[in-house]
Amino acid sequence: MRLCGRHDRPFRAGRASPFIRSSGYTMSNCFRLFQAVVQDALVGIVPADLDLSRVAVEPPRDAAHGDMATNAAMVLSKQAKMNPKALAEQLAEKLRQHPDITSVEVAGPGFINWRLSDSFWRAQLSAILKAGTNWGDSDIGKGQKVNVEYVSANPTGPMHIGHARGAVVGDALAALLEKAGYDVAREYYINDAGAQVDVLARSVHLRYREALGETIGPISEGLYPGEYLIGAGQALAKAHGDKWLNAPESEWLTAFRHFAVDAMMDMIRDDLAALGVEHAVFTSERAMVEAGAVDAALKNLEERGLIYTGVLEPPKGKTPEDWEPRPQTLFKATEFGDDVDRPLKKSDGSWTYFASDIAYHKSKFDRGFPVMIDVWGADHGGYVKRLQAAVKAITEGQGALDVKLCQMVSLMKNGEPYKMSKRAGTFVTLRDLIDEVGKDVVRFIMLTRKNDAQLDFDLDKAxxxxxxxxxxxxxxxxxxxxxxxxxxxxxxxxxxxSDAALSGVDLSGLQDADEMALIRLMAAWPRLVESAAESHEPHRVAYYLADLAAAFHGLWNRGRDEAQLRFLIGENPDLSLARLALVRGVALVAASGLKVFGVEPVLEMR
RNA sequence: GCGCCCUUAGCUCAGUUGGAUAGAGCAACAGCCUUCUAAGCUGUGGGUCAGUGGUUCGAAUCCACUAGGGCGCGCCA
Known part of the structure; x- marks a missing residue:
């Protein structure tokens, strides 16, 4: 089980990484458009063979500086052996000739700021109306295949609230990557090979006996007590009668395990469906082991001398009580950046969870996914390095694994911790939470924090x-x-x-600074999609949407005091049409963002 | 003991991959408000970006160390 840690940011800018790419631009991201403009303008100013990769076109931190800014002069001055200010002035002069640019200034240490004409921005609004909720789609992914594995909750019970975060983060990340032009596969890894599923099978056997009329009393310590297993016991009793009532465990364990895992996965799939999450691929750990995939993967490592038998040192400062030195089959994780070598076999000869995970990630790679993202709970933080080491080894450096660790979710009510207790009648499962606040609210709230920050989910505030x-x-x-x-x-x-009609109306009536600011914000959506996708941070969309909402509400509110700013003005149809286009643009961009989150945009508030 | 993560306004948190004078909401304070159906609006105050040093044109952001908090540390997943 991989839920509930921290994100160690394995792939940052500046390191060679398949996640970072800079070439190419799309029409919808106007900043990329002007990046090309700047690059063209540099021809003739600086030597042709310079590295332009650090030249960026961004919104200035302070909108008062202009619409766009570039650091080109500062980044290139050393390479070009030119004074940054002089370089900036030459570049500024060329930019002044661009038809959409109305003013250019050199500022500070060599920033070049410029403003774009209102008509340029109005054209962006028209483009938004033409694109609809596809506004923000990008091709930076270039169709590259990315594998996103998320949830992967143990098939031993219903999903609880902690699982929901990973489910939503993974799902939104997948949608975001798709919007940015990646070819995304959504996967769920079923941990059905360990001892826990035997415990599950025994627990179901107990419920089976109960269904056949036996009084089972309190559920013993080592078994799952949940009532959700009663149905499985009854179903088995109905289908098979007392066939296994007094049989030794060896006769029924396998069958019960299969049945129980299937039942649990059906339940989990239902829970996920209620949350609007759907995976394309479910991979069974057990099936993989039985098919020999683990043997094959480890044979590969063995042939490369990466597996040996050795004795691990006990961890310093915290020696487990029953520690005794023992020879184990180990993977040379230390050769790939891990702190210690890691065991692959348990003392009973079966594979460790780590061993099968190596095989699973090899299978992802072999199926054509050089880029893999796993979404886990924060308590698996200690596992990240070893799996990244293993991926590095098994793919011979060709594959990259990013792990998003989701911190704990604390349920709150009125600012106070909310105790979940079945006895008190308060809910404990994800399903209960969805029933309480609705799928869309659960999804959105889960995305209002970055994954590695702890999240308070306040039922009242929600x-x-x-x-x-x-x-x-x-x-x-x-x-x-x-x-x-x-x-x-x-x-x-x-x-x-219609949107098509509105995209063609005369927008020249849009002149107020706040109207133009709203358009600029909508025009920035494609850029946000790209940066959020590249950094694997879907939560940024939540902040963008809140900003967009604030800008729109702010404009609406101004109409209360300044009647001429109202969107619909009876005596001025042309202006009203232009503003309808603006308002419709807001709805489309908001819907485009909510779509990434899997949240249904509502047409009216109840 | 070791590894990873975190530390930003009174509180909860953003911070566009190293950019310019660090932002938002709540709370506080001061006003306004019966509305293009709408559960409010405007303004003000508030900061040693945990600390110290380093890298460079430039650091909340990268590096090193220190302090505090969290997670993890062989045959659990």
Whole structure:
């Protein structure tokens, strides 16, 4: 089981990594567009053979500086052996000739800031209306195959709240990568080979006896007590009668295990479906072991001299009580960056979890996924290095594994820790939580923190209709935009107000600074998608959506005091149409973001 | 003892992969408000980015050390 740690950021910029790529640009990301403009402008100013990879075009930190900025002069001055200010001035002069650029300034240590014409930004709005919720789609992924493995909860019971975070983070990350142009596979690894599933089988056998009329009393210490196993026991009793009632364990264990794991996986799949999560591939650890995949993978390592028999030192400062030196089959993880070599076999001769995980990741690689992402719980943090070492070894450096560790979720109510207790009648499962607040709220809240930060899930706040509930705030923005659109339809009865039609209307009436700022924000969505996808950080979308909502609500509110800023003005149809286009753009971009999260945008608030 | 993660406003947290004067919400304070259906709006105050040193044009961001907190440390998954 891989749920509930920390993210050790194995792939940062500056290191050679398949996750970082910079060439190519799409039409929708206007910053990439101008990156190309800057690169073209550099021709003739600096030598042609310079490395331009660090030249960036970004929004300035302070919007007062302009619409876009580049660090080109500072980054290239050393290579070009030019004074950064002089270089900046020459580059600025060339940029001034660009038809969409209205002003250029050199500032600070050599930043070049420029502003773009209102008509350029209005054209961005038209592009948004044409693209619809596909706005933000990118091709930076270039169709590269990425494998995202998430949830992988043990098939021993229903999903609880801790599982939900990994499920949502993995699912949103997968959607985000797809939006950024990657070819994504969503996978679930079923840990059905360990001792725990034997415990599960025994627990079901107990329920089976119970179903046949036996009084079982309190469930003994080593078994799963959950009532969710009663149904499985009854089903087995119904199908097979008392056939296994008094049989020795060896006769029924395998059959019970199969049945129980299948039943648990059905239950988990139902839970996931209720959360809107669907995996394309489920891989059984046991099936993999039985097919000999582990032997094959380890044979490969063995032939390369990476496996040996040795005795591990006890960990210093914390020696387990029953420690005794013992020769073990070890993988030379230390050759690939791990701290100690890691055992592959248990004393009974069976493979460790680590061993089968090596085989599983080899199988991912062999199936064509050089880029793998695993989403785990934070308590597996200590396992990250060894698996990354193993991936490095088994793929001979061709594969890369990023592990997203999800910190714990604390359920709160009214700012106080919420005790989950069956006896007190408060819920304990994911299903209960979904019933309480709804799938969309669960999904959004789970994405309001970066994965490696602890998350408080406040039941009251999650349903509160106020500014400090981001789910409500974002949904409300979408609903409000739709509401305005409905009023617009009323106003322009019989007129074509489709997105296609709106993309063609005259937008020149949009002139207020806040209107233009809203367009700029919407135009920044493709860039956000790309950066969030490249850094594997879906939570950024939540903050973007909150910003977008704030900008839209702010503009709406200004209309209360300044009637001329209202979206719909009866005596000015042209302006009203332009503003309808703006409002519709907001709805589309919000919907585009919510789609990444798997959250349904609502048309109106109840 | 070792490894990994974390430390940003009173609180909860962002911070665009190293950019310019570090942001938002809540709380606090001061006003406003019956609305393009809408559960509020505007403004103000608030910071040694845990600390020290380093790398460079430039550091909350990268490196080293220190302090505090969390997770993990052979045959569990």
């Amino acid at each position: 349903l509160e209709q106020s500014r400090d509930n981001p789910v409500f705030y974002v949904q409300y923005a979408h609903a409000r935009a739709c509401s305005v659109a409905r009023h617009g339809a009323e106003m322009f009865k019989g007129r074509d107000l």
